[in-house]
Amino acid sequence: MSDIFSDFRSLGLGDLSGADLYAEPERPQVKQAPPVVKEMIPVGEKDLLFDKSYDCPVCGQKFKNKTIRTGKNRLIRIERDLRQVYTPVDQVKYDVVACPNCGYAALTRYFDSPTRMQVEGVRKNICVNYRPQTWGEEYYTYEDARLRFQLALANAIAKMSKSSEKAYICLKTAFVLRGERDALDPAEPGYEEVKKQNEAMEMEYIEQAYDGFVQARLKETYPMCGMDEPTTDYLLAALAFEVGKLDVASKMVSTVLASRSASSHIKDKTRDLKDEIIEAVKKSAGK
Template sequence: MKLLSELSSLGFDNDIDTIVFTEQENEMLYGSSKRRRSPNDTQYLLVKTIECPCCGIDFDTYAVRAGKITPAGQDDDLRPRFNEIDPLKYDVLMCPICGYASLVKNFESATSIFKDKIREHVSPHFTGIVEEGFNYSYDEAIMRYKMAILCDAVGSDMISRRAFTCLKLSWVIRGYLESESDKITLRRRKELEADEYDCMQLAYKDFAKAYSEEKLPICGMDETTICYLLSVLSYKMKDYKETIRYIYIVLGNKTAPQKVKDKLLGLRDKAKVYVKGED
């Protein structure tokens, strides 16, 4: 996988992917160094000063003014959409000094062992960044997510942590394709479509492992929500027998909302058709 290869511009070796990911995973993802600004985003952002838990230095970052954006629905895999901007682009905090990066919700939750691993394996290779402008392009957002995936993989034993970052990166790539597909080449679009799929595949694999190994809730998701997500992701990955298995876990849960169960019945029937075709 070449997911993290563009991090070479931040000081990492070109083979950084092979350190963090398996060979098979390395085949799955890639990156781009192109830059395209998003001036419309600026009016929905504010600057916040954050203290990095790894190096202790304060840095400025952007945060979305939640009160200024309005929900525009949700995709089947729980990706939230908004009318004004794509706030997911701003959901990774990255220290420009030491390179520590993570989803906003996880940024403070770095144990001392986690911090040591970042200081030992990430910071010495990180050359630092100088941010320009007052917003992030999708390509910059993707690079920040990749740094977060690197730090998750290096520093955390919680496989769900990387799973959620990968899932959100797939959402960011989808947002990129929806909003800027007319501004990018056909080749780039095909690459991004392949990346979105591969990020979802990585998220599916890791969330499935997390569900079998970690205590609930997982990334804030109760059993109904994680099994709903796994049924949708497994269906997208054509793992139809697993789709049916996860759906029956939700259907058998007395506390699961009826509207979630109703939504999954249609997916179960579609998955059953494929499973019959496989037999």
């Protein structure tokens, strides 16, 4: 199906690739991994990190992962699709917890709580095939982060996670790719090509995130991935806008603006998005 599974094979998990992300894992299909160009890592990234200890709920081993020291990284803006941009460290790179021993990995918020059935799914589909990885000694590069998110996605498929969890992994992977693009050095050879591939890959993840949240909205209850209903509806509007579904975006915007429980922050974001939709509609009508 898509390039979003491209790194499964290097993790030893090629069999989980392909298939519909929101259905059962089936046919293997792996495409080439995206090229890697030198990235600019902010000075002092390692100083904002520490090794946090975890007990793996799947294999029982103790291990350590890099984590951001809270309070030292500064939020500078929140983008249309709720990507939080921090300086100096792109925090989303550290949002997957991965056991180096057995390959179990999940977004931080889901790591500790797999059900017994899910643990079985991970053992059967991940642990038996997993090739141990070494992640950054001092910090995680964007390549490390992409692989860790791929591992989290493979685990989400193996443990038959809810659509919202898979959609959230896809959304955050899109954020990793966006951060990676910002960190690319324009002076590097092949910059334009890599940037283009990165953008295309990001769009695939945004599309997957959109599809997943559409399904989640029909089947699941709130809070969803820590978001209340108006926030989820706003996010869906933003993703619909980004994938070019202006009618859906517009409908969701009206829903949020009519909501009594939406926060003023979300209403403000929604009004901004409404302006963007109006502009886009005008533009497409003028073509």
